[in-house]
Amino acid sequence: MTRLQLSLIAAAGSLLLLAGAFGFQLIGYLPCKMCLWQRWPHAAAVLIGLAMLIVPGRIWPWLGALATAVTAGIGIFHTGVERDWWEGPTSCTSSGTGLGDLGGADLLSTDGPGIVLCDQVSWAFAGLSMASWNAIFSLVLMLIWLRAARAAPAMR
Known part of the structure; x- marks a missing residue:
């Protein structure tokens, strides 16, 4: 497979993961702060795949690999927070003080999306x-991006 084909497969994988995340959100599984952090590198990977269609270059697959490595790293960190292997950001965990500024009315309010904790x-x-x-x-997508970075460009 060519660099472009592999890169588009990897970018499509990020697009599918984003679609899945938004699909879960639509059916009621609201994202926490760290969940949202994991979406941004996938969006970058999709844009990188699109950029390859416009401006060919060897740098794009490396950037795609970096984007998916970043989201994998955030996912691993988030998993550790969920499993109590280490502490997460105090602004989105049940052990933090991030809710200290909220009063009882704020905490009991049914208006708004509610609070989703990163360690749950x-x-x-x-x-x-x-x-x-x-x-x-x-991590699988990162490997595809790395393979794309080493693949031959498409013949024109």
């Missing part, structure tokens, strides 16, 4: 949370 697993499959699955799939 809202959905899991086969014992792995969404953050864990994101990390696994992102």
Whole structure:
């Protein structure tokens, strides 16, 4: 396969992961702060794939690999927070003081989306949370991007 083909496959993988994340959100699984952090590098990977269609270059697959490595790293960190291997940001964990400025009326309000904590697993499959699955799939996408970086360009 060519560099462009592999890169487009990897970018499409990031697009599918984003679609899945938004799909879970649509059915009621609201994202926490760290979940949202994991989406940005996937969006960058999709844009990198699109950029390759406009401006050919060897740098794009390396940037795609970097983007998916970043989201995998955030997913691994998030998994560790969920499993109490280490502490997460105090602004989105149950042990933090990030809610200290809220009064009782704010905490009991039914207006707005509600509070989603980063150290609570809202959905899991086969014992792995969404953050864990994101990390696994992102590492696979990173390998595809790296293969693309080493692949020959398409013949014109």
